[in-house]
Amino acid sequence: MNKHHTINSDALFRRNIFALVVAAAVLAALCFLSIAIGTRDVSWQEIVGALQGKMDTMGEASVTMRIPRTVLAVLAGSALGLSGAIMQSVTRNPLADPGILGVNIGAAFFVVIGLAWFGIDQLNSYIWLAILGAGSTALFVYLISSLGRGKSTPLKYALAGAATSVALSSFTMAVILPRNDIAGGAQSWQIGGVGGATFDSIQLILPFLLVGYFMSAIVARKLNVLALGEDIAAGLGEKVVWTRSMAWLSAVVLCGATTAICGPIGFVGLVIPHLCRLLVGVDNRWLLVFSALGGASLLLIADVLGRIISRPSELSVGVVTAFVGAPFFIWIVRRQRVKEL
């Protein structure tokens, strides 16, 4: 029996490693597509040349322009996927997603206030604002949905998030509208995109993302224990409150830092963890890794699609992910039993 068990978990391990290799290969292929596909058609030689650092032809120059946005899409996508997976595990809510809970809009709102009223125009200072905004919105939505007599249900979460989003986007517009000097960026604070990426801006958020990745790596195993129920987790010696705060903090840092340079991108954090759960089950150690890879892949696909669909102009990633993600959201809602909602 024991032996049988070991073989089973060995097989599972091998299967997961195999899946991991496949996922990494897919991601690499998508990175290549993201560099190769764009408004201008480029040849093989130009791609190879650009990757070696040449900037002689127009093709090589445009490939060089696509490299930072590819890097950003990978980083942002993995951060959003991770933060969605963590939020779903902590809240035990299948609908949790930084976009649906209004956390991304909250980050954007704080940044806009900083820009408009406090004259903050340095990227490194508004990353802090974005993280602060994301954190306080997450807390606010969590409080609202757990107030009242009943415990917080996915429905209350989603509604509280939707209401907060509407309120915050109203306030954001109210701050932006009278200010012509910052209104140019208004559109980018409503719909997220990776088009304007530069290596300088990526460098600024990288430390925050690394902290987020590191914290989520620590938290992954603890989340497994938490999934047994809070009482059992406490009985097993887990500091429940500490774990939950750690998990929230890592999720908030990840999506806050991402929003600071991409603007609000929804649904990546919703779709990816669900798909990964179908693939690797509920073990958070695997789930988080796959969610990061999957999130990066989804954002790359969305970005490439956005470039193809409306050639020669571009479609923001946020629009594409909403279009891919919303049907998925509806599918989850339909799958849930009514009682749980």
Place this chain on the structure above:
Amino acid sequence: MTNRLDHTVHRVRTGRQRRSKQWTTIVTILCVLAMAVFMITLSIGQSVTPPSQVLRVLLGETVPGASFTVGHLRLPRAVISMLVGMSFGMAGVAFQIMLRNPLASPDIIGVSSGASAAAVFAIIMLNMSGSSVAFFAIFTGLLVALVVYALAFRHGGVTGTRLILVGIGVSAMIESVIVYLLSQAQSWDRQEAMRWLTGSVNSAQLDQAYPLLVSLCIFGGLLLSRARELDALRMGDDTAQALGVRTGMTRITVMVAAVGLIAVSVAITGPIAFVAFLSGPIAMRLIKNNGSLIIPAGLVGACLVMVGDYIGQFLLPSRYPVGVITGALGAPYLIYLIIRVNQKGSAL
């Protein structure tokens, strides 16, 4: 025996009379309030025009100075605000009663944003204008309502919560379509964008009032003709059926009428945030169980849009479209509603 029966009949009769009297009183007060707000928005703006001059302009006289300010600047805004607010209020409360859930208003379940997307598509991509835009918006609004209803239908029924969640998903998708369409337009005009995302009466013109009036007469009349059946639906489908209401037919009629009201208004001002959602519950607080909510909700909606536009125009340091104001007012109420939703069933 007969004495007792007489007594009961008398009590029921006086009760009914009292309720209908209360209903009439409150509706009269709301009418007076709406007219008062209407007159105030006409006479007080950047400059003050005395009511006597406003009346003379309304009667068609040419008053130097006042004719332009009142007739050209303020009147179109006020008229369109009033009619649009009325349409939103009536349609919103119809949806809320029909689905027995205050959250099931057309602006939350995606009907308004669907109509808005259709209007943007018709104007930007198909170069349509006027009534064809409205028809396109009505058609799409109906389609969205049906799709949301069908997607929420499972195991032989539609539960309120599933409908609302499906609606939130559908509206997220539609809003991204709106943003895409706007980004395809020749120039990303911020005023236009605001109009189609949160609603604004900035581009109001007096001749836009005709389609609104027609829609209020046709669709509003249709709703009012179903007021009794709607009232019965509030007690649940089974009870309503036992009372002789053809629930299926009533639902279809009410849905067509409400979507019609919404779509015609949205085609002109965009989906003014939360007016449809707020009007019903406010009317409910005022009327209680004393009668039909449709007319009171329409009047409340009219007041909301007019007051919202006035606040956005004159009472804040800079000018905002009405949708930003109603959005900021409506969201706290939505949050309050969520907090209460578990404390007391989800009835309106």
